[in-house]
Amino acid sequence: MRMSNFGYLVRRGIGSVFKNTMMSIASFSVLLVSLLLIGLSVIVAMDIGIIMSNIEDKNEIEVFIYLDVQDSTLTHISDAISSNPNAASVKFYSKEEAWADYQEKYPDKKELFEHLPRNPIPHSFRVTVKDISKISETAEELRTIEGVEKVTAPYDFASALVDIRSTLSIIAGAMLVVMIVTSVIIIYNAIRSSVFSRKKEINIMKVVGATNSFVKIPFFIEGMFIGVAAGATAWILTKTVYESIIQLFEEDKTIWEIFGLVNVIQFDSITWYVLAADCLLGALLGAIGTIISTGKYVKV
Amino acid sequence: MVELKNVDVHYVDGVKGGVDALNDVNIRVNDGEFVFIVGDSGAGKSTLLKLLTREIQPTGGRVFVNGYNLTKLRNRKLPYFRRSLGMIFQDFRLIPTLTVYENVAFVLRVIDKSKKYIRQRVPYVLNLVRLNDKAKAYPGQLSGGEQQRVAIARAFACDPKIIIADEPTGNIDPKLSYEIVELLQDINECGTTVIMVTHNHDLVKYFGGRIINLREGSVAFDGFIEGE
Numbered sequence: 001m002r003m004s005n006f007g008y009l010v011r012r013g014i015g016s017v018f019k020n021t022m023m024s025i026a027s028f029s030v031l032l033v034s035l036l037l038i039g040l041s042v043i044v045a046m047d048i049g050i051i052m053s054n055i056e057d058k059n060e061i062e063v064f065i066y067l068d069v070q071d072s073t074l075t076h077i078s079d080a081i082s083s084n085p086n087a088a089s090v091k092f093y094s095k096e097e098a099w100a101d102y103q104e105k106y107p108d109k110k111e112l113f114e115h116l117p118r119n120p121i122p123h124s125f126r127v128t129v130k131d132i133s134k135i136s137e138t139a140e141e142l143r144t145i146e147g148v149e150k151v152t153a154p155y156d157f158a159s160a161l162v163d164i165r166s167t168l169s170i171i172a173g174a175m176l177v178v179m180i181v182t183s184v185i186i187i188y189n190a191i192r193s194s195v196f197s198r199k200k201e202i203n204i205m206k207v208v209g210a211t212n213s214f215v216k217i218p219f220f221i222e223g224m225f226i227g228v229a230a231g232a233t234a235w236i237l238t239k240t241v242y243e244s245i246i247q248l249f250e251e252d253k254t255i256w257e258i259f260g261l262v263n264v265i266q267f268d269s270i271t272w273y274v275l276a277a278d279c280l281l282g283a284l285l286g287a288i289g290t291i292i293s294t295g296k297y298v299k300v
Numbered sequence: 301m302v303e304l305k306n307v308d309v310h311y312v313d314g315v316k317g318g319v320d321a322l323n324d325v326n327i328r329v330n331d332g333e334f335v336f337i338v339g340d341s342g343a344g345k346s347t348l349l350k351l352l353t354r355e356i357q358p359t360g361g362r363v364f365v366n367g368y369n370l371t372k373l374r375n376r377k378l379p380y381f382r383r384s385l386g387m388i389f390q391d392f393r394l395i396p397t398l399t400v401y402e403n404v405a406f407v408l409r410v411i412d413k414s415k416k417y418i419r420q421r422v423p424y425v426l427n428l429v430r431l432n433d434k435a436k437a438y439p440g441q442l443s444g445g446e447q448q449r450v451a452i453a454r455a456f457a458c459d460p461k462i463i464i465a466d467e468p469t470g471n472i473d474p475k476l477s478y479e480i481v482e483l484l485q486d487i488n489e490c491g492t493t494v495i496m497v498t499h500n501h502d503l504v505k506y507f508g509g510r511i512i513n514l515r516e517g518s519v520a521f522d523g524f525i526e527g528e
Contacts (some may be wrong), residue, residue, distance in 0.1 A: 001412055002412055002414060002415075004414070004415045005409045005412055005413075008409055200393065200395065201395050203393070204393055204395065204406075204407075205410055206379075206382075207353070207382065207387050207393075208382065208383070208387070208407040208410050208411065208454075208458065209379040209380065209381070209382035209383035209385075209410065209411055209458075210379060210410040210411075211379045212379075214410060214412075
């Protein structure tokens with residue numbers, strides 16, 4: 001097709017957006033809300049991932065060693081722990097260090113400590129895990145290592161974290177599906193009404209020998225134009241909403257740091273990706289809606 | 301050239317069991333001819349036109365138009381076949397939101413003609429139908445006769461081998477009807493085949509020429525009559 005004629009079809013498609021004002025506004029609004037929610041939920045999901053891994057880093061298994069083990073056995077135990085596939089980091093915490101910390105922690109019991117014949121605290125290892133959902137299996141495996149007396153791990157906390165994460169993914173996934181389906185339906189309706197308002201024109205086009213693609217191009221342009229416009233607006237809104245949420249937490253930063261809410265994504269670092277994703281997804285949803293509506297009604 | 305060989309068209313109707321719209325029809329129209337197709341309502345005129353534009357397929361027989369075997373024509377080649385035809389309708393079928401100029405230019409864009417060609421061709425055909433001064437008007441601002449002249453200009457713009465006119469005088473002033481047929485005759489003199497379907501017997505008697513009369517789905521008469 002010649003560029004001049006393609007340009008003409010593009011102009012007709014865009015012109016149609018402004019001609020069918022009400023349907024265009026309805027599609028634009030629904031797409032805008034969808035893209036805003038999709039954008040925010042993706043960024044928040046990424047943030048939750050970061051927060052979870054921050055929490056996981058602090059989520060340690062403590063491996064206590066029998067009091068009478070030799071230093072050579074300690075090396076074996078350390079190697080055995082490190083070779084566990086779920087062990088992210090292994091830190092040795094000597095009995096002397098632990099005892100000093102303990103005494104420091106409870107200064108009022110100093111007299112009691114003085115009467116003890118020897119240091120009652122064993123050597124221990126602090127192990128962080130890669131996958132928090134497997135924490136109980138990992139703890140169980142570490143307990144079977146020879147020389148290990150006891151293993152403690154925050155099982156309940158770990159399973160609560162896993163539950164929160166999977167529930168959030170299900171909610172976000174369901175929301176995304178609903179929003180995408182709604183967007184496609186509304187675009188479908190907008191384009192269908194545009195097809196009906198131009199029925200006469202389409203009929204003439206068919207009579208004089210227009211190809212299917214020639215008839216469909218303006219509708220594609222119309223659907224995709226609405227999609228891209230909604231995408232660009234969604235980008236601005238996503239930035240505004242996300243930055244206000246972050247601002248909200250920034251005010252009480254120290255409190256949230258306890259919960260691991262640090263190092264969350266700064267919008268500026270992903271701004272161009274969000275813009276591209278919003279516009280592409282908007283155009284894609286517009287195109288899908290157009291394919292469905294014109295496939296049925298525009299046939300030579 | 302148009303050729304119908306032993307063509308039958310049977311419309312399936314669940315209640316009545318079906319209607320025979322055309323029965324063993326044989327017609328041949330050579331290049332450059334001007335043919336009137338007449339007949340009462342239900343005689344099969346509309347079915348015949350739908351066959352020629354490949355809106356429908358015959359239930360029996362074969363249809364050839366401009367070298368295309370329409371019974372075997374694939375859907376993706378249909379647009380290219382239709383570009384070899386010019387269609388004129390009783391209700392004009394102009395796009396009301398486009399000017400006269402744009403209505404004609406529109407079909408040239410559809411068949412992917414260049415900007416330069418469109419700029420030369422549109423004024424030429426508008427001049428042919430004597431509507432150069434109405435180029436910027438919208439169809440709603442024109443009389444019925446003028447609208448039909450725009451439709452003729454549009455049909456002729458693509459330089460088709462055949463022009464098919466379906467009751468072109470049906471919606472216009474009887475006096476202006478003669479003008480429309482004269483215009484079609486002018487186009488015919490340039491070498492374009494013209495097939496015109498009409499109800500208007502006075503018009504046919506006045507101009508004369510080749511007449512095909514359809515009656516109950518069959519060709520009742522195919523011959524020449526003298527004009528008045």
